[in-house]
Amino acid sequence: MATQTVNRILRRYGNDPTDIIAILQDVQQAYRYLPRDVMETLSARLDIPLSRIYHLATFFRAFSLEPRGKHELQVCLGTACHVRGAPRILEALERRLKIKAGQTTSDLEITLETVNCVGACALGPVVVVDGNARGKLNPQRAERLLEPILPEAAPKRSKAKRPPAKAKRSGAPGKKKAPARKAKKKSTVGKAASSAAARPARAGKKVVAGKRAGKRTAKKAKR
Amino acid sequence: MEKIRSIEQLDGLRDRLGLKQGAVTRSLTFCAGTGCRAYGSMDVVEAFRKELKKRGLSRKVAVKTTGCHGFCERGPMVLISPEGIFYEQVAGKDVPEIVEKTILNHEVIDRLLYKDPKTGEPVPKEADIPFYRLQNRLLLGENLLIDPTSIEDYIARGGYRALAKALKQMRPEQIIDEVERSGLRGRGGGGFPTGRKWRSCREAEGEIKYVICNADEGDPGAYMDRSLLEGNPHMILEGMIIGAYAIGAQQGYIYVRNEYPLAVDHASQALKAARRHGFLGEDILGSGFTFDVKITRGGGAFVCGESTALMASLEGRPGEPRAKYVHTVDRGLFDMPTNLNNVESWANIPRIVLDGADSFAKLGTKGSKGTKIFSLVGKINNTGLVEVPMGMRLREIIFDIGGGIPDGKRFKAVQTGGPSGGCLPEERLDLRVDFDELAAAGSMMGSGGMIVMDEDNCMVDVARYFVTFLEEESCGKCTPCREGLRRMKEILTDICEGRGQKDAVEQLERLGRAMKAASLCELGRTAANPVLTTIRYFRDEYEAHITKKKCPAFVCRKLVHYSINPKKCVGCQACARACPAHCISGGKKKVHVIDQDRCIHCGSCFDACKFDAVKRK
Numbered sequence: 001m002a003t004q005t006v007n008r009i010l011r012r013y014g015n016d017p018t019d020i021i022a023i024l025q026d027v028q029q030a031y032r033y034l035p036r037d038v039m040e041t042l043s044a045r046l047d048i049p050l051s052r053i054y055h056l057a058t059f060f061r062a063f064s065l066e067p068r069g070k071h072e073l074q075v076c077l078g079t080a081c082h083v084r085g086a087p088r089i090l091e092a093l094e095r096r097l098k099i100k101a102g103q104t105t106s107d108l109e110i111t112l113e114t115v116n117c118v119g120a121c122a123l124g125p126v127v128v129v130d131g132n133a134r135g136k137l138n139p140q141r142a143e144r145l146l147e148p149i150l151p152e153a154a155p156k157r158s159k160a161k162r163p164p165a166k167a168k169r170s171g172a173p174g175k176k177k178a179p180a181r182k183a184k185k186k187s188t189v190g191k192a193a194s195s196a197a198a199r200p201a202r203a204g205k206k207v208v209a210g211k212r213a214g215k216r217t218a219k220k221a222k223r
Numbered sequence: 224m225e226k227i228r229s230i231e232q233l234d235g236l237r238d239r240l241g242l243k244q245g246a247v248t249r250s251l252t253f254c255a256g257t258g259c260r261a262y263g264s265m266d267v268v269e270a271f272r273k274e275l276k277k278r279g280l281s282r283k284v285a286v287k288t289t290g291c292h293g294f295c296e297r298g299p300m301v302l303i304s305p306e307g308i309f310y311e312q313v314a315g316k317d318v319p320e321i322v323e324k325t326i327l328n329h330e331v332i333d334r335l336l337y338k339d340p341k342t343g344e345p346v347p348k349e350a351d352i353p354f355y356r357l358q359n360r361l362l363l364g365e366n367l368l369i370d371p372t373s374i375e376d377y378i379a380r381g382g383y384r385a386l387a388k389a390l391k392q393m394r395p396e397q398i399i400d401e402v403e404r405s406g407l408r409g410r411g412g413g414g415f416p417t418g419r420k421w422r423s424c425r426e427a428e429g430e431i432k433y434v435i436c437n438a439d440e441g442d443p444g445a446y447m448d449r450s451l452l453e454g455n456p457h458m459i460l461e462g463m464i465i466g467a468y469a470i471g472a473q474q475g476y477i478y479v480r481n482e483y484p485l486a487v488d489h490a491s492q493a494l495k496a497a498r499r500h501g502f503l504g505e506d507i508l509g510s511g512f513t514f515d516v517k518i519t520r521g522g523g524a525f526v527c528g529e530s531t532a533l534m535a536s537l538e539g540r541p542g543e544p545r546a547k548y549v550h551t552v553d554r555g556l557f558d559m560p561t562n563l564n565n566v567e568s569w570a571n572i573p574r575i576v577l578d579g580a581d582s583f584a585k586l587g588t589k590g591s592k593g594t595k596i597f598s599l600v601g602k603i604n605n606t607g608l609v610e611v612p613m614g615m616r617l618r619e620i621i622f623d624i625g626g627g628i629p630d631g632k633r634f635k636a637v638q639t640g641g642p643s644g645g646c647l648p649e650e651r652l653d654l655r656v657d658f659d660e661l662a663a664a665g666s667m668m669g670s671g672g673m674i675v676m677d678e679d680n681c682m683v684d685v686a687r688y689f690v691t692f693l694e695e696e697s698c699g700k701c702t703p704c705r706e707g708l709r710r711m712k713e714i715l716t717d718i719c720e721g722r723g724q725k726d727a728v729e730q731l732e733r734l735g736r737a738m739k740a741a742s743l744c745e746l747g748r749t750a751a752n753p754v755l756t757t758i759r760y761f762r763d764e765y766e767a768h769i770t771k772k773k774c775p776a777f778v779c780r781k782l783v784h785y786s787i788n789p790k791k792c793v794g795c796q797a798c799a800r801a802c803p804a805h806c807i808s809g810g811k812k813k814v815h816v817i818d819q820d821r822c823i824h825c826g827s828c829f830d831a832c833k834f835d836a837v838k839r840k
């Protein structure tokens with residue numbers, strides 16, 4: 001089946017090696033990442049050195065070397081969103097999902113990433129959820145975007161609505177939240193262990209988007 | 224569809240389409256640009272279609288979806304013709320009322336009208352809204368009149384007439400003369416004279432030549448190219464075909480950002496329609512000229528907007544710039560002469576050809592002719608795209624068209640030119656915006672982004688934002704850019720986190736000079752601009768961070784401390800609930816306390832408190 005998909009994509013571009021970026025884009029779309037064996041196939045079929053395909057795969061932000069989540073959250077960090085508080089939105093989502101920008105939850109449900117401007121500046125700060133731009137956000141509203149895609153988020157909201165009292169004060173966070181958190185924590189760990197590309201992002205602590213992180217690794221290697 | 228082969232045939236088609244459209248007496252026009260879609264405009268359109276059908280009005284009232292109108296702040300919006308009534312922030316529930324009152328009974332619904340913020344008076348007609356009235360929307364104005372997926376709409380508006388004139392009545396050199404005389408300068412950033420570029424490319428030797436439309440629009444905060452390509456793709460295509468004929472190119476490319484799926488879709492549809500009508504392909508309009516265009520999606524790298532990087536990525540290589548000892552007009556894509564222009568540059572061509580250079584050059588300043596589209600975003604009341612003649616004062620753009628700063632806050636700075644541009648302070652508001660004036664002030668035209676900032680924005684943070692952006696986007700090929708940006712980022716981060724050294728500002732300036740002198744491409748050469756202009760105009764903010772360890776705008780979180788004023792705290796617990804670190808203690812009706820050791824300085828408590836009890840310092 002895999003080769004069929006690749007064949008179809010290659011046919012679309014008449015096996016033209018100058019279309020390699022478009023071909024990789026279609027592969028990325030079909031698999032949600034660039035599997036190594038597909039890159040090897042492309043290298044052989046198009047007569048492009050694997051190293052160059054890898055260079056492209058790490059250079060461009062559109063590509064990912066690990067599977068992306070079923071759902072994609074893109075936090076816009078364009079200038080207009082930045083001055084309206086986008087960094088705090090990103091932090092809130094990172095905290096909530098327990099992953100950093102550029103990472104995917106270990107259950108492969110959600111990928112959190114940043115983009116440099118989706119051109120919907122009037123609505124800033126904007127988060128794009130599976131291709132749909134959602135605007136005029138604040139950290140709370142941004143967390144609520146997770147509800148439809150993150151089943152565990154639902155109890156949290158109802159909790160937030162409730163008179164707050166005990167849950168918070170007890171210091172030990174609300175019981176309802178506990179399982180969700182644990183689940184997410186696992187995801188972080190899984191991620192960190194599996195993803196070399198994500199490591200510089202984590203080490204850097206600052207917000208770094210996924211493929212950018214990948215790109216950095218590549219750049220570092222180049223140096 | 225029969226291909227069009229002559230001017231007469233094109234005129235005939237235009238007249239027939241015009242008659243057909245004229246027969247529709249009433250129409251509803253919706254903005255269906257990316258911004259309004261995010262507001263849910265397509266649901267509103269659907270609701271109208273249903274409502275009209277229910278009342279048997281589907282045939283009498285035309286529903287049209289167009290590209291971006293520019294007044295993005297107010298979407299979803301509908302324009303009702305022929306009256307010219309403009310309703311803003313329309314929701315599905317307003318639909319039956321609009322049909323009942325306005326469509327059937329010609330009543331205006333005050334509630335949905337734009338209100339002039341100065342007078343509070345409702346403004347019924349779109350044309351009278353200050354945001355629109357003070358502009359000169361030669362390019363953007365067409366967006367309101369055209370369904371971007373309909374070539375008929377474009378032809379009915381006189382589209383492809385300029386192409387017919389160029390191919391049938393002008394020699395290539397004549398076209399280049401006309402473009403040169405118009406004074407058009409590239410809208411993509413550098414402001415290079417378009418006519419001169421075309422001439423060099425025409426005169427360059429090469430069997431094959433290429434023209435490219437740069438729709439990579441990497442500047443964060445700028446979206447005019449997207450709106451043009453999304454809203455009126457045929458205008459850009461027509462410009463490209465004319466350019467290709469003038470230069471002698473056989474193949475064209477549109478290089479579009481990956482993040483703009485709607486623009487890709489509309490441009491692809493436009494190419495197909497143009498081929499069907501004989502505006503692309505072999506023997507265009509029976510002139511013997513052959514040309515076609517291909518769309519390529521970018522891979523999400525800012526540096527690919529740079530000409531040589533863009534061409535490298537079109538060839539299937541990583542988008543790294545090369546030194547330009549040899550210009551791309553001589554050896555560009557696949558080593559052949561290549562002419563690259565920005566979307567907005569191409570969009571200006573049809574009118575220059577049709578109406579002549581003089582009519583274009585009438586508008587603007589001595590060195591910058593015509594109109595320019597700016598994206599007015601950030602802390603501004605009327606966020607949106609504005610098109611004004613070159614030379615309009617910043618103050619007019621920001622305060623008269625943009626409606627000033629929201630929430631009664633104070634204007635602090637406007638950032639122009641994207642990551643290569645600079646921040647201009649209040650004292651510079653009377654600057655007349657054109658290529659040369661902006662450059663003289665230390666900033667840039669860039670692609671036309673204007674990001675407005677108010678007193679709550681920290682200029683050191685903004686400088687750090689751009690440097691962080693560029694550090695990640697730098698391709699890493701040349702050392703001054705790669706290392707310079709990395710060091711700048713470190714220094715700025717230190718300043719923002721309270722570790723700034725006494726000589727940090729001098730270090731930044733020195734690095735900036737070195738990067739300017741030694742970087743390979745404009746990305747590195749201009750990268751220091753946001754830092755240098757903020758130092759130039761907002762040095763006191765740097766000093767507050769470095770010597771007093773304070774962020775006057777309360778943005779740099781490590782320098783902001785939150786505490787709760789026991790006199791004002793009513794024990795409502797709003798802050799404790801909002802606190803993501805769970806570090807606020809105190810029960811119901813008890814004074815709350817922030818545990819400073821665990822506080823992450825996120826400011827959630829400050830935002831949550833309705834009693835002004837959370838202090839920041």
Ligand SMILES: Cc1cc2nc3c(=O)[nH]c(=O)nc-3n(C[C@H](O)[C@H](O)[C@H](O)COP(=O)(O)O)c2cc1C
Pocket residue numbers: 408409410411412413414415417437438439440441442525526527528529530531563564565566568569670744745746
């Ligand atoms: C780092 C960098 C990014 C650029 N990004 C863009 C862009 O997104 N869009 C664009 O039209 N020009 C961009 N440019 C400018 C192009 O290199 C080129 O000058 C322009 O597209 C030429 O078209 P024009 O003469 O019509 O302006 C960029 C330049 C640099 C150095």
